Amino acid sequence: MQARISVYIVEDHPVYRDGLARAVAQRVDLELSGQSGDGRTALEEIRRLRPVVVTLDLRLPGLDGMRILNAIERDGLPSRALILSSASDGAKIYQAVGLGAAGYLSKDAESELICDAIVAIGRGETVLSAEAQRALAGEVRQRAAGEQPLLTTRELEILRLIAEGESAPQIARSLFLSAATVKTHLQHIYEKLGVSDRAAAVAVGMRRGLLE
Numbered sequence: 001m002q003a004r005i006s007v008y009i010v011e012d013h014p015v016y017r018d019g020l021a022r023a024v025a026q027r028v029d030l031e032l033s034g035q036s037g038d039g040r041t042a043l044e045e046i047r048r049l050r051p052v053v054v055t056l057d058l059r060l061p062g063l064d065g066m067r068i069l070n071a072i073e074r075d076g077l078p079s080r081a082l083i084l085s086s087a088s089d090g091a092k093i094y095q096a097v098g099l100g101a102a103g104y105l106s107k108d109a110e111s112e113l114i115c116d117a118i119v120a121i122g123r124g125e126t127v128l129s130a131e132a133q134r135a136l137a138g139e140v141r142q143r144a145a146g147e148q149p150l151l152t153t154r155e156l157e158i159l160r161l162i163a164e165g166e167s168a169p170q171i172a173r174s175l176f177l178s179a180a181t182v183k184t185h186l187q188h189i190y191e192k193l194g195v196s197d198r199a200a201a202v203a204v205g206m207r208r209g210l211l212e
Helices: 013-027 038-048 065-074 091-097 109-124 130-144 154-164 168-175 181-191 199-207
Strands: 005-010 032-035 053-056 080-085 103-104
Touching: 005 038, 005 109, 013 065, 013 109, 032 038, 032 065, 032 109, 038 065, 038 091, 053 065, 053 109, 065 091, 065 199, 080 091, 080 109, 091 103, 091 130, 103 109, 103 130, 109 199, 154 168, 154 199, 168 181, 181 199
Parallel strands: 005 032, 005 053, 053 080, 080 103
Antiparallel strands: none
């Protein structure tokens, strides 16, 4: 008999979270490790419990889903993530997959379908809804055509200076920008890369080939 797949649920909406938890608990092939509606608490528990699969909401208080994804990848945690989101934006799906997400489904999906996806992801598969596949394909085509680069030219320039060890005031002086402008650019870089600090931005930038 195969071991049950451990699942940790990260979801902001308590009613939806409880419903998904009940669905997981009813499955003989799944084991509910825990649940949380707060991003920081969730990441601490994922590090402690090391579940096989994490179901992940993107909008969370404390720490958003993209940053949790990045932390799982950065820290080499064994957990694989299934994004459950009401958004089908191609850029978000592209970013999530780039940060290591193993699945992306709509929150409107039937609970049985979500549980089946959890099982598949726990066995090493990747699961994307048909809608997510279409949105992702469109995003890939746009990026391949150069219509929508991940970072602007200025943001790439600032990311390279960060990688060289320059501080925000040094970057402002180097590029003849105000400190406030540099701060805004840094925030945009962090949001696009799904990170929260300079070191993580550089690591993700290198992994994605943004830094030579």
